[in-house]
Amino acid sequence: MPFPPARKAIVDAIEVGKAARPVMARAAQRIGDLVLSADFKQRRRAIVALMTAGVYAICIVILFYGGERGIFDPGWTGVLALACGSVVTAFYAAIRSGFNLRFSAPSLALPQAICAQTLVAAAYMIAGPAHPSMLALAAMVIVFGMFEMRTRYVWLLMRYTLVLMGAVMVWCALHDPLTYPPEVEVIHYAILATVLPAISSLSAQLRAMRERLQKQKAELETALEKIRRVATLDELTGLPNRRHMRELLAEHIARFDRGGPAFAVALADLDHFKSINDRFGHAVGDDVLTGFADRARAHLRTTDIVGRWGGEEFVIILAGSPPADLDSGMERMRRSLRDTPVCADVPEIRLTFSAGVTPYREGESIDDVIERADKALYDAKHAGRDRSVSR
Numbered sequence: 001m002p003f004p005p006a007r008k009a010i011v012d013a014i015e016v017g018k019a020a021r022p023v024m025a026r027a028a029q030r031i032g033d034l035v036l037s038a039d040f041k042q043r044r045r046a047i048v049a050l051m052t053a054g055v056y057a058i059c060i061v062i063l064f065y066g067g068e069r070g071i072f073d074p075g076w077t078g079v080l081a082l083a084c085g086s087v088v089t090a091f092y093a094a095i096r097s098g099f100n101l102r103f104s105a106p107s108l109a110l111p112q113a114i115c116a117q118t119l120v121a122a123a124y125m126i127a128g129p130a131h132p133s134m135l136a137l138a139a140m141v142i143v144f145g146m147f148e149m150r151t152r153y154v155w156l157l158m159r160y161t162l163v164l165m166g167a168v169m170v171w172c173a174l175h176d177p178l179t180y181p182p183e184v185e186v187i188h189y190a191i192l193a194t195v196l197p198a199i200s201s202l203s204a205q206l207r208a209m210r211e212r213l214q215k216q217k218a219e220l221e222t223a224l225e226k227i228r229r230v231a232t233l234d235e236l237t238g239l240p241n242r243r244h245m246r247e248l249l250a251e252h253i254a255r256f257d258r259g260g261p262a263f264a265v266a267l268a269d270l271d272h273f274k275s276i277n278d279r280f281g282h283a284v285g286d287d288v289l290t291g292f293a294d295r296a297r298a299h300l301r302t303t304d305i306v307g308r309w310g311g312e313e314f315v316i317i318l319a320g321s322p323p324a325d326l327d328s329g330m331e332r333m334r335r336s337l338r339d340t341p342v343c344a345d346v347p348e349i350r351l352t353f354s355a356g357v358t359p360y361r362e363g364e365s366i367d368d369v370i371e372r373a374d375k376a377l378y379d380a381k382h383a384g385r386d387r388s389v390s391r
């Protein structure tokens with residue numbers, strides 16, 4: 001039944017909307033890259049610069065309001081607005097052009113904060129009776145800075161602020177004692193000299209906490225990597241262990257069930273390995289196992305995966321299925337073991353191995369295919385060893 005026109009229009013609009021979404025997302029991404037930079041760190045710096053611009057803009061609007069109301073001279077507000085605009089533009093341009101990357105602290109946090117405090121001091125001078133409110137801005141600049149700056153820079157900024165604000169307060173108290181009464185300025189300065197060091201010391205603690213967290217995160221990542229290695233790799237040979245090979249087999253089966261490529265499984269077992277252990281000792285036996293793993297890595301196809309199934313038994317996932325030439329990698333290994341001793345320290349050891357190969361068949365479990373490969377391996381052992389048998 002055809003859609004009524006109104007419903008069809010809605011359905012069309014939804015379809016158009018769905019189609020447009022990726023286009024809009026791409027456009028937003030492109031605009032974001034253009035305005036803020038495609039580089040993650042530079043983008044963050046540009047965002048901070050634009051956030052600062054936003055704060056400047058709000059403060060300037062408030063100052064213009066004061067000027068309009070005749071609380072102080074509106075002419076100076078214009079000059080201050082111009083100065084704020086220039087500072088913001090200069091820092092944004094430095095970040096967007098990549099000029100900031102020439103410096104050891106590319107966030108330019110310290111110079112930005114010093115400019116901000118200078119502008120706050122200027123605002124303090126022109127704000128007349130509204131000047132105490134500027135003290136909050138001076139504290140805010142330090143708070144902003146503590147997220148971006150090293151502790152010693154925060155202390156430097158704090159000292160600069162105290163010296164600058166002290167000088168401004170003295171100047172104002174001398175030139176306009178009615179609006180800036182000296183005894184009140186002393187109180188303002190005392191408050192500033194108490195609050196700013198407190199914020200700065202908080203910043204030092206915050207920094208130390210952040211560094212501790214970063215160190216812990218790095219240690220955790222290293223430990224996680226170690227756990228991952230221990231959980232998936234065999235300690236002696238460095239090959240995938242039995243558990244990981246089962247996971248890889250499960251992945252191959254899932255891929256096959258979804259119409260993916262065929263594969264076969266081989267179980268390879270070293271021949272008379274017990275006698276190597278008995279004659280030369282366990283350490284040499286370990287070297288032989290490692291040597292065998294190295295040969296497997298070197299001679300199997302890159303698409304084949306070999307893992308240690310346990311003891312002197314190895315499992316190989318072979319890409320493709322019989323009657324394809326699945327054995328070629330194992331034949332190369334056999335030739336190599338025949339030509340060069342597996343253990344350089346004990347060259348008299350001539351290692352051979354037997355293998356059972358079988359294709360994975362649709363609907364089988366891991367255990368089904370392994371069991372058939374094991375039977376083929378049994379056949380190979382009973383047929384005289386040093387050979388592969390397919391089932």
Ligand SMILES: Nc1nc2c(ncn2[C@@H]2O[C@H](COP(=O)(O)OP(=O)(O)OP(=O)(O)O)[C@@H](O)[C@H]2O)c(=O)[nH]1
Pocket residue numbers: 236269270271272273274275277281282283284285286289310311312381385
């Ligand atoms: N050195 C060493 N030996 C191991 C390790 N794991 C298992 N073995 C030894 O491998 C030997 C396996 O012996 P058997 O199962 O009798 O097999 P085989 O001597 O290879 O005889 P066939 O398989 O019939 O040719 C045992 O002596 C185990 O102790 C290991 O990690 N290191």
